[in-house]
Amino acid sequence: MAQQKTQIVVVGGGAGGLELVRKLGAKFGRKQHDIILIDRNLTHIWKPLLHEVAAGSLDANLDEVGYGGHAVRWGYRFFNGSIESIDRTARTITTAPLHDEHGEEVIGRHTIRYDYLVLAIGGISNDFGVPGVREHAMFLEDRPQADRFRQKLLNACLRTNHAHQTGDADACVRVSIVGGGATGVELAAELYNAAKALRHYGLEVFDETKLQVSLIEAGPRILPALDETLAMKAKQELENLGVHVLDNTQVTRLEDRAVHTGSGAVIEADLIVWAAGVKGADEITTMSDLELARGNKIVVRPTLQTVTDDRIYALGDCASCMLPGREQPIPPRAQSAHQMASLIFTNLVRAQEGKPLKDFVYQDHGSLVSLSRFSTVGSLMGNLVGGRMRVDGWIARTVYVSLYRMHLIAIHGWWRGVGLIMLGHVNQIVRPKLKLH
Template sequence: MGNPVPNQKTQIVVVGGGAGGLELVRKLGARYGRKQHDIILIDRNLTHIWKPLLHEVAAGSLDANLDEVGYGGHAVRWGYRFFNGSIESVDRVSRTITTTPMLDERGEEIIGRHEIRYDYLVMAVGGISNDFGVPGVREHAMFLEDRPQADRFRQKLLNACLRTNHAHQTGDPLARVRVSIVGGGATGVELAAELYNAAKALRHYGLEVFDESKLEVSLIEAGPRILPALDEVLAATAKRELEKLGVRVLDNTQVVRLEDRAVHTGDGGAIDADLIVWAAGVKGAEELKTMSDLELTRGNQIVVRPTLQSTSDDRIYALGDCASCLLPGRDKPIPPRAQSAHQMASLVFTNLVRAQAGEPLKNFVYQDHGSLVSLSRFSTVGSLMGNLVGGRMRVEGWIARMVYMSLYRMHLIAIHGWWRGVALIVIGHVNQIVRPKLKLH
């Protein structure tokens, strides 16, 4: 595989500061420090927020300013460098990547194109929502892929609630906030429930006549049922809980076109909506098709071997939602979940250490720990230890809620280490008591 230039630091570049990428650079920084290695994290954002929490940020139930991680400070603590930018291209011959120019809000250049060499490159750029070619999705729907999108949805939601509150005060008793969520996976289901949790609290924040009865949420799923990752019993339980809240659950409903304030379905019907959220599947970013000659799937994911090395280049790894890993004996690639990214980050760290030591690399072994879906404070459902008991260990209620909350705590420990992670968990409990229940700005 070749060796670095003598007296030159080994440079490991990680593109993408999501759950997997951030955990990886922490481990690399803790292992190597800055003496013989230059570990660089590249991300277009300045801060990290755990993606499974974005539905709470969107509904206003979580203040991301208190829970996000600043890459700059994290880098100083753990011995790596942070570069704010987006990747434009990869040159596998010269082992360099080029980042796009960084522009301010006026379109003026702050930093020009930047070339960064690498000895090892890890792609952890995550994924984007798959619009499946449905007309109007990019023009009329909102997404929950990062914090700016979640913030944008929260502001639009608040504006709609304010308009409806004012309409009721001025004599329009039929005014409603209509939200259509396309996609009955975990993101869509959790957002639907969280919206009702937020609506219940709004009257205490200046919207005197607004409550959950003024909210109309439609959850639209093309498949035969919501939450296909769970068994039918748990999916049916979740559907009943959503319908008790007031959610209109439409399964076996194909979306064929979006227009401003309207979702058109395959049966010729149309669902009126003030806000449309698209949460129907994941694919790789479109930029992956042009930035390099790496082998990609039809969904723009980087094809990797069981070692998580790209099939095109031994020195390029990929993990998380942007990677497509089909393990021997499986008929489907590893699913795009937070637990997958965590497990992949651990193996990439191990294999980077072994590669530099000239040792054989290990293959990825996916451990399915089950799936949990939070219906806000109303309920939690899921299955645990999928590989151990065939995914049939069902959990509901407070037990499931406790396990669900523990996932975020494990994430904090993974990116901060034990001592700081535990301290942040304690601070989080205090914040739940002293800070406002909703973020409205």
């Protein structure tokens, strides 16, 4: 009888999950291991780029990664689906039925066994129980949502352009963004970048002056991950573009085309984007008996094994990892997912070799926020200055761009990654500046 292969199942093809299966496939191959990636989407796009997709500045068709082709290249299998439940006793997971856009079943409920299971299912926007958020706001959690926002934005711009041509000089596109973190700030700036270019794409009388963007933050200032000086610089840059930055402003409820605040003010908006926080997906509470922390996040040990089951790991936005000596869990950032994926790869290898597992050591490389082509601000952690180093301007922009290049190398390997970086430079020259379809 043939020996059963060791089966490692990774659920979620985000930055951490996709990097992990590439490393596992390259390490083990298909002879004695069966590496399986499960994701509800067919393609991957780096989540920090979604604000550019939403504004039309980035054509996701050129930058996304097809899981099927990537799997063939790196020696793992891809299964299109989403996790429904985990049976820890039988060591199996069940995926939910997959339906097409017409509601017809494509793939039925499916059971997949595992020897080791890695949950990298990401997170969703935290609405904090604010009434009307799910009904009236849009989110930027994945590409379909970014595409939906882009189409609604373009339709609003077309209506405004037509209104000006027919004599309505006051017509404008009003966008309210709730949440002054990196996503909200970057989207606000990118919208003005796109608006500046629209007149070259058939909207003859539309420009950035026809755009009104409000950035609403409940805290005392935007970008709390940066120090106050850099946050103030970013705020000034946004206000110079025309963004109305509202800090210390609590949103109490959303209605159709209206944001209600704690002061009683009502901000009218044609489009509302909710970017106010991250929590674990709601289905985590029903899929298993894994211990959860606040915000539906899976509690893991420093080895990134769940505290409930040593054969189940979690990484990225869905994991709650409290390391010794820290007062807060590891923050939900792309760099966290990358570092966690590297450690889980090491620990999966060591577990199969019977060696003790290593603990996670988080290296905070700082935070960078891109204000589109206008500016980039942030901070880096380094030995050069014995701690946090402020950066902005072209230095910060160069480092910001290099983060995506590092991501490409992490998921494609050095040779293919460098080739795609070079191809990206060519595409910047030859492809249109905006995607309007």
